[in-house]
Amino acid sequence: MATPAQWVAGARPRTLPAALAPVLVGSGAAAALGGFRLVPALLALLVALALQVAVNYANDHSDGKRGTDADRVGPMRLVGSGAASARQVLVAALLSFAVAGVAGLALAAMSSWWLVAVGAVCIAAAWTYTGGPLPYGYRALGEVFVFVFFGLVAVAGTTFAQTGRVEGLALAAAVPVGLLSVALLVVNNLRDIAGDAVVGKRTLAVLLGDRATRLFYVGLLAGAFAVVAAIGVVRPWALLGLLAAPLAVPPSRIVLSGGRGPALIAALQATGLLTLVTGVLLAAGLALSG
Secondary structure (H helix, E strand, C coil): CCCCHHHHHCCCCCHHHHHHHHHHHHHHHHHCCCCCCCCHHHHHHHHHHHHHHHHHHHHHHHHHHHEEEEEEECCHCCCCCCCCCHHHHHHHEEEEEEEEHHHHHHHHHCCCCCCHHHHHHHHHHHHHHHCCCCHHHCCCCCHHHHHHHHHHHHHHHHHHHCCCCCCHHHHHHHHHHHHHHHHHHHHHHHHHHHHHHHHHHHHHHHHHHHHHHHHHHHHHHHHHHHHHHHHHHHCCHHHHHHHHHHHHHHHHHHHHHHHHHCCHHHHHHHHHHHHCCCCHHHHHHHHCCC
16 A cells, blocks of 8 residues: 555656646736636636646556556656555546546636536546547647646636636737646656657657757747747736746756756756746736736
8 A cells, every 4th residue: 555655756746836837827817807816716726736636646547557657767656666556546536536626616616617618628638648548648649738738728717717708818828838838748758768669658759759859848948938028028027937047947958968867857846846936927927917
């Protein structure tokens, strides 16, 4: 039986900034539009965090059953390490999905029932990343779905839940958040290229190869801050987000210098910090611009 500490590690807390940042930025956009509401913002945050934990447990379950996690460097794999059974991890994933679902229903009741359909699509996307007969995470589509769901859907959805409308500002602000979330996935998959290739997991990193994946990662970080600068042309306070740019230097150096194994774990952690700080600063800048 896995210990509480192992369950926490299996939830992969270093990925949680990808859930926090879009809700913060979406709430900042709502404030800029004069529609910030605290309770829907908190419910959106609970939905995002529960979905992130759920997808992490679901991935652990699916990859563990397929044998993909049998020999990995990185976060705790509950099934792959033998600390927990596939059934136990599946139950943890389903419970996390249930928390997200209940919070999502409460959020929809306060804003729009259209969010129920959006939530259902998000849950389906979370499960089929590595689960089901045709997992898209094994077909180099993970980055596309992360950009869509952790960027566009999460940010614009948070703003919509508070303001009742989808605005161009929220969609624009979703782009840097989405790009940084993709960077988290890319550096994670960069670390696992060799192992994924052996077991037939065709991630984008496997298809691009080591060097191109490293350049792609840095390009994502640069693109995120370029979009923040572009938003700042219309909303100058949004330029606060650029203050996080120095945090991109350490992980970029690790990645471009050919770092592997534990070094890429440090790069993953640094990318998570970069995503969170950028989200906080961009959200604050957007709120101040209202």
